[in-house]
Amino acid sequence: MRILLVEDDTEAAAYLVKGLTESGHSVEHAADGEEGLEMAIANAYDSMIIDRMLPKRDGLSVIEELRRMGNMAPVLILSALDDVDERVTGLKAGGDDYLTKPYQLSELTARLQALTRRAHSGVQGTVLHVGDLTLDLIKHKVTRSGRNINLQPREFRLLEYLMQHTGQVVTRSMLLENVWDYHFDPQTNVIDVQISRLRSKIDKDFDSPLLHTVRGAGYKLQEVSSPAETN
Amino acid sequence: MLQQKLADTSVQRPVPTEQPSKDRQSRQYPGWLRRLDRRRLFRTSAFRLALIYATLFSALSAATLGFIYWSTRDQIESQVDARLRLETDYLINLYKSGALPELLEAIQRRNQIDTYGRFYYLANNESDDKAADKPADALPLKLKSVRTHTTRNMGDVADLPPGSPRAFNPVRVAETQLSDGLKLTIGHEISDEQALLDHTFALVVGATGMTLLFSLIGGLWIGTSVLRRIDSVSRTASEIMSGDLSQRLRVTDRDDEFDEISTKLNQMLNRIEDLMKSMQQVTNNVAHDLRSPLTRLRNRLEVTLLEERDPEIYRSVMDEAIGDADSLIHTFNAMLSIARLEAGIDSSQWTETRIGDLAGELAELYEAVAEEQGELTFYTDIQSNPVFHCNRHLIGQALTNLLDNAIKYTPHNGVVCLSVSGNSDAFSVSVSDNGQGIPEAERERVFERFVRLENERNSPGNGLGLSLVQAVVRLHSARLTMEDNDTGNPDNPGLKVTLHFTRKAAVDKRNRSRKALTA
Numbered sequence: 001m002r003i004l005l006v007e008d009d010t011e012a013a014a015y016l017v018k019g020l021t022e023s024g025h026s027v028e029h030a031a032d033g034e035e036g037l038e039m040a041i042a043n044a045y046d047s048m049i050i051d052r053m054l055p056k057r058d059g060l061s062v063i064e065e066l067r068r069m070g071n072m073a074p075v076l077i078l079s080a081l082d083d084v085d086e087r088v089t090g091l092k093a094g095g096d097d098y099l100t101k102p103y104q105l106s107e108l109t110a111r112l113q114a115l116t117r118r119a120h121s122g123v124q125g126t127v128l129h130v131g132d133l134t135l136d137l138i139k140h141k142v143t144r145s146g147r148n149i150n151l152q153p154r155e156f157r158l159l160e161y162l163m164q165h166t167g168q169v170v171t172r173s174m175l176l177e178n179v180w181d182y183h184f185d186p187q188t189n190v191i192d193v194q195i196s197r198l199r200s201k202i203d204k205d206f207d208s209p210l211l212h213t214v215r216g217a218g219y220k221l222q223e224v225s226s227p228a229e230t231n
Numbered sequence: 232m233l234q235q236k237l238a239d240t241s242v243q244r245p246v247p248t249e250q251p252s253k254d255r256q257s258r259q260y261p262g263w264l265r266r267l268d269r270r271r272l273f274r275t276s277a278f279r280l281a282l283i284y285a286t287l288f289s290a291l292s293a294a295t296l297g298f299i300y301w302s303t304r305d306q307i308e309s310q311v312d313a314r315l316r317l318e319t320d321y322l323i324n325l326y327k328s329g330a331l332p333e334l335l336e337a338i339q340r341r342n343q344i345d346t347y348g349r350f351y352y353l354a355n356n357e358s359d360d361k362a363a364d365k366p367a368d369a370l371p372l373k374l375k376s377v378r379t380h381t382t383r384n385m386g387d388v389a390d391l392p393p394g395s396p397r398a399f400n401p402v403r404v405a406e407t408q409l410s411d412g413l414k415l416t417i418g419h420e421i422s423d424e425q426a427l428l429d430h431t432f433a434l435v436v437g438a439t440g441m442t443l444l445f446s447l448i449g450g451l452w453i454g455t456s457v458l459r460r461i462d463s464v465s466r467t468a469s470e471i472m473s474g475d476l477s478q479r480l481r482v483t484d485r486d487d488e489f490d491e492i493s494t495k496l497n498q499m500l501n502r503i504e505d506l507m508k509s510m511q512q513v514t515n516n517v518a519h520d521l522r523s524p525l526t527r528l529r530n531r532l533e534v535t536l537l538e539e540r541d542p543e544i545y546r547s548v549m550d551e552a553i554g555d556a557d558s559l560i561h562t563f564n565a566m567l568s569i570a571r572l573e574a575g576i577d578s579s580q581w582t583e584t585r586i587g588d589l590a591g592e593l594a595e596l597y598e599a600v601a602e603e604q605g606e607l608t609f610y611t612d613i614q615s616n617p618v619f620h621c622n623r624h625l626i627g628q629a630l631t632n633l634l635d636n637a638i639k640y641t642p643h644n645g646v647v648c649l650s651v652s653g654n655s656d657a658f659s660v661s662v663s664d665n666g667q668g669i670p671e672a673e674r675e676r677v678f679e680r681f682v683r684l685e686n687e688r689n690s691p692g693n694g695l696g697l698s699l700v701q702a703v704v705r706l707h708s709a710r711l712t713m714e715d716n717d718t719g720n721p722d723n724p725g726l727k728v729t730l731h732f733t734r735k736a737a738v739d740k741r742n743r744s745r746k747a748l749t750a
Contacts, residue, residue, distance in 0.1 A: 083571070084580045084624055102560050154595060180592065184628035185564075186635060190596040193603050216550070 001025045001116060004045040006036030006062065007078065008054050016049070019105045033057025040066055045073050047116050049108075052079035052090065060093040067094035074115035076108070084183050106217035110169040117168060128163040131223035133202060133210055135163055144202060154179070155198050162211070162221040171218035195219055277457040281450020289443040296435035303431060307424045308403070315405040318417050323407060326415075460489045464496075476504050509679075516681035517566070520693065521559065528555040558693070565695040569680065572625070572702035584623040586732075587616030590651045590660060593627065597634045597649070606643045612650035617658040619732055620741075621707055629703040632696040633662040633728050639692070640726075641666035661729035663716040668724040674713050700728075708736035 003025050007013040010031065017027045028043070030036035033054040040048060040062070048066075052059045063075055077095040079086060087098045096115050099108060128135045132145045135156075142149040142159065151159060157179050162170060172191040176182045195211065203209045212220045326334045407415040463481060470478045479500060480493035535548045594611040601609035619626075630649075637647045641664040648663045669677060669684065676682050678701045681694040704711045709732045716725030 084622075088580065104557075152595075154592075180596075182627055183624045184631065185561075186596070186631040190600050193599040194596065196603065197599055216553070 001046040002044070003027045003112070004030065004036065004040055004043070004048040006030045006033065006040075006048065006050045006054060006059065008032060008051060016105075016108070020109065023109055031055075033059065033062050037062050037065060040071060040073075041069070047074045047076065047112055049076045049078060049112070050095075052077055052081060052086075060090065060095075063094040076112055076115060078103070087183065104171075104217075106169065106214075107171050107173065110171045110218060111174060113168045114165050114170070114174065117165060128160070128166075130163055130166050130210060130221055131208070132206075133163075135160060142202075144206060147205075149201055151198075151201060155194070155201070158194060158198055159202070162219065165221070167220070167222050169214050169217050169220050174218070273454075275454045275457055275461075278450050278454030281446065281453050285443055285446025285450055288446055289439055292442050293435065293439040296438055300428070300431050300435050304428050307421075307428065311403050311419050311421055311424070312405070315403065315417055315419055319405050319407055319415065322415060322417070464489075464493065471500065476500070476507060513680050516694075520681045521562065524555055524559055528552055528559075531555070562693040562695065565693060565699060566680070568628075569695065569699050569702045572699070572706050575706060580624070581620055581622050583618050584621050584626065585616050586619050586626070586658060586660065587613045587651050589623060589627060590630065590649055593630055593634065594649050597638065597647075601638050601647055604638070607638060607641055608644075608646045610646060610648040610650075612648060612652075614650070614652040615654060615658065617651070617653060617655040617732075619655065619658070619734065620737060621732075625703045625706065629700045629730070630660065630662070632700050636696060637662050637664040637666070637726070640664065655734060657731070657733045659729050659731045661727055663725060663727035665717055665720075665723060665725035667722075668715055668726040669713065700730075704730055707732060708740040709733075 001024075003020060005013060005016055005020075005027055007016065007029070008031055013029050013031070017029055020027045028039060028045075030039050034056045036050065036054070037057060050059045050062055054062070059077065059079075063077070066073075066075075074096045075094065077090040077098045078101060079090065079098065080101045090098045097111050099111060126137045128137070133142070134144075135142050137160065140156065142151055142156065158175065161175065161179050172189070173185070175191050175194075176185070195213075199209070199211045203211055208223075210221055210223065212222060214220050322334060322337060325337055403419045403421050405417045405419075407417075467478055467480050479497045482490045482493045482497070531548060532552060535545065590613055591611070594609070594613070598609040598611070601607040634647070634649065641647055645665050649661075650663075651658065651660050653659055673684055677684065678697050680698045683692065683694040701711060709730050712729045712731065714727050714729075716727040718724065
């Protein structure tokens with residue numbers, strides 16, 4: 001994946017470039033808003049990581065300008081401002097996701113992947129499949145190997161989100177934000193408990209587990225029986 | 232003279248500088264004035280008010296006294312005029328009856344006898360011959376049409392014909408034209424009345440002057456005493472500004488407006504001092520609570536690097552280091568959130584939230600956690616679904632913190648309960664457990680930042696959870712109460728934390744902050 005990183009903190013940028021390159025992406029770095037905008041116009045990137053506060057040109061105005069010019073590449077906003085308000089402003093300006101500093105690299109890559117997948121997959125069908133697991137969005141029905149699985153409404157939303165991001169790492173905060181719409185952070189790991197309940201329903205009675213825990217990052221719904229690589 | 236003397240001394244100084252001229256200026260005034268800066272005194276609002284008051288009051292009293300003076304004078308004049316008229320009428324009647332000689336005789340007689348020296352009569356004939364030629368019978372008719380009754384003050388004897396007694400006295404004169412050239416002039420001496428009026432006038436002027444003078448002195452006095460109180464306030468304020476926050480303004484027994492202001496300022500200073508102390512406390516706590524994990528982190532990495540180790544060990548040490556860093560970040564985020572909430576930053580994210588629904592969702596999450604992690608029974612008692620204008624994320628965070636605590640501090644097989652009751656106007660949300668509770672004496676303290684009670688030192692947490700709850704509660708103008716959950720069980724009383732919300736308080740606060748924003 002070709003990624004544009006617009007970040008003025010060179011040390012943080014170097015670390016990000018290294019981390020993303022190691023996970024197989026090609027990253028280009030711009031140190032200020034003007035340069036970032038020029039590069040985004042000149043080249044086609046699969047996704048962009050743009051810092052909120054940049055010298056010469058503010059990150060939000062870069063995004064607005066790109067969106068105005070019809071550039072719809074997914075954008076992840078990085079910001080030191082941790083506030084629901086700030087988040088909303090960022091998303092309104094045309095960003096696709098918002099990540100507050102300090103962040104974990106695993107969180108960033110997971111979100112980035114979710115963004116590009118969303119951008120590429122386009123309209124999804126009303127029935128989702130992962131291996132022998134199917135989820136019917138219209139009938140609100142989940143089956144595995146033809147067997148009916150009863151899920152609570154929230155468990156259904158959780159599974160739906162995981163299935164929409166099949167093969168990707170999904171972090172706990174992504175789940176909290178997208179499934180529960182909570183922009184706060186419970187200390188006890190409520191998500192782990194929810195996942196383990198879901199797992200007991202979809203995986204317990206079957207040979208090959210689908211829902212995997214990715215150490216230090218989150219979870220992944222995938223058909224392959226071998227557990228996902230650890231970060 | 233004093234000035235002269237001082238001027239001399241300043242001339243005698245070998246090196247005249249700027250200083251002496253200032254000295255001279257201040258030494259020109261008597262003691263009580265010298266202590267104050269005169270220009271400041273005249274600028275005080277007290278002096279200005281006194282001056283305005285003095286002017287107004289003097290003008291008013293001058294007007295009142297003036298009115299009394301003028302009406303007295305009118306009264307005296309009209310009395311004198313009445314007597315003049317009476318006398319004139321009598322003499323004219325004599326004349327009208329056709330007896331000019333009788334009239335003259337009557338005047339003669341009257342001038343000879345002593346009429347208290349008050350009346351002077353004079354039938355002034357400019358040309359006696361002419362008058363004598365006139366037929367007597369024609370006179371009454373003519374007199375009627377010609378008769379003019381004028382009065383005028385005659386302040387000088389010179390205006391009177393010679394031969395009049397009592398010269399050099401003010402006289403009021405009535406003149407009546409009897410016929411062509413024949414004029415009846417009756418004078419009335421008014422020296423006593425005039426003396427009375429003069430005296431009254433002097434009184435008016437004197438009283439007005441005295442009022443003005445005393446008002447000015449009063450104004451100066453009030454001005455200086457106000458300045459003295461203000462000076463004391465500003466002296467104390469300077470001392471406080473220079474760093475001594477323990478100073479307080481002096482409050483007298485008079486209980487006047489200065490005392491009121493001083494009391495208010497003292498209360499403000501108390502609050503500021505409390506805030507400063509708590510900030511100091513927080514800074515110390517931050518230093519302590521962040522320094523220990525940072526030291527731990529550093530030591531762990533340092534010790535690991537002392538010798539060559541297996542890659543597995545490096546990996547596990549780094550995992551632990553990441554965990555330490557995460558908990559530090561978590562603490563930082565919590566501190567920032569609390570600081571932001573305490574600053575009362577109004578969020579546009581406030582929406583009408585159904586509290587019962589929110590509590591239901593959280594209950595769903597925590598029921599699972601309670602069962603699987605703490606082997607606890609989780610009850611929900613959501614009796615209503617009030618609608619409240621709030622920041623849903625913050626209320627969620629607050630309830631989450633309370634639920635986290637309840638699950639963390641309740642032993643296995645315990646019971647945790649989340650309940651909602653009340654309507655949209657006033658409702659309460661409470662989280663209760665049957666753990667060991669919090670002793671009454673500690674209940675204030677647990678809301679302070681980084682405070683952790685003895686028995687929880689070893690459990691995970693940063694001591695910020697309840698501080699955040701408190702901050703959220705304050706932001707929503709709600710009230711928090713903490714009580715024993717099971718009063719019948721002194722060993723394990725449990726804890727019940729209730730948040731009381733009212734719509735009115737929240738709306739009032741919103742309006743206030745809006746006003747503050749527009750102001």
